[in-house]
Amino acid sequence: MTAKSFNFGRLVVYGVLLVAAFFFLVPMYVMIVTSLKDATQIRTGNLLSLPAGLNVESWSLAWSSACTGVDCRGLKPYFWNSVSMAVPAVLISTAWGAVNGYVLSMWKFRGSEVLFGFLLFGVFMPFQVVLLPMSQILGYLGISSSIAGLILVHSLAGLAGTTLFFRNYYTAVPRELVNAARIDGAGFWRIFWRIVLPMSTPIMMVTLIWQFTNIWNDFLFGVAFSGADSKPITVGLNNMANTTSSVKNYNVDMAAAIIAGLPTMLVYILAGQYFVKGLTAGAVKG
Structure with missing residues (x-):
């Protein structure tokens, strides 16, 4: 050439x-x-x-006093609802997926591959099909229309994806390390905490960023399972944009949209390099 x-x-x-x-x-x-x-x-x-x-008046209005329907408190309460929902849901689904991936890759049992195959259906299944059964479960548990209910829904919805990430990453970990630890008398949890988890930083960053983005930007579960005091920021932004008034304040709507998307933008700006490195590290063997 x-x-x-x-x-x-x-x-x-x-x-x-x-x-x-x-x-x-x-x-x-x-x-x-x-x-x-x-x-x-x-x-x-x-x-x-x-x-x-x-x-910057439009930013102040969008944050603290713009109307979303009849509620004129801006996006502030919705923002903190999303924080209260996203942080626990991200941590729970990531930790749960790490344990699942560890089991399915290093402690295989009879039928584990079949179980993993069924679990993968959760990655491709449209979430609309679980709205009705999930609402019934939340009602049975007494946590419908609450932040706790949203945390549970997002933790379960993200479990298939986080398990897939960790399982594929852990299949590339040398088996000699785990076998040597077993010979030395280390058990299930000791191997996980002392050997596997310290090696999981790249895929941990990928999963945290992926889950935070999905949960923060979610609208479907937010509008379906939230109550008056637990609506996330995506629902608040939608209500603000659809609130009718004599004069449409496009500047306020634009400021509100940027506020709603700012956390995920900051996450990718600050940790985007770790996301790329983690995806590359997990692509070696699947």
Whole structure:
């Protein structure tokens, strides 16, 4: 391959990436500049024009006083509902998936492969089919329309995916380490805590980021299983955007959308490199 053709190929790749980045970043740009404009600039200005000044009033309204239906407390209570729901659900589903993956890869028993196959149905099964039975279970447990109910639902819904991640990652761990620990008298939990878990940092980061993104951005379970005081931020954002008024405050809606998506954006910005490394490490053997 000549240097000329190589440079041309690289140029094409960069051009495609720039076009893709443009289509992904323009909506974000429009959201940010619109959130910083006042109502007059939005009515008279161009969609892509820069704001005349840094107007952060819309951010304050979106956070603390914008109306979502008849509730005019902004996104603040919904944000903290999502935090109270997402953090425990992410930790529970990740820890549970780590133990499942450890068992299914290193402590296989008769029928374990069949069990794993059935568990994989949870990765591909549409969540809409579990809404009715899950609502009945939550009612039976007495935790329907509550944060605790949402934590349980998300922990169970994410279990198939987290188990798959850890099981595939642990199949690449040398069996000699586990066998040597067994010979030395180490049991199930000691091997897990002392040998397996310290080696699990890459896939642990992948699972934590994956689960946090899915749970934080979920709308289906939030709207189906939450009550008046337990709605997550996605439901609050939807209610705010659909609240009718004499004048539509696009700047407030845009600020609210950015606030709702900010936690997941920060997670990927701060820990995105660990996500890529973990996926690569877990792709060696499956």
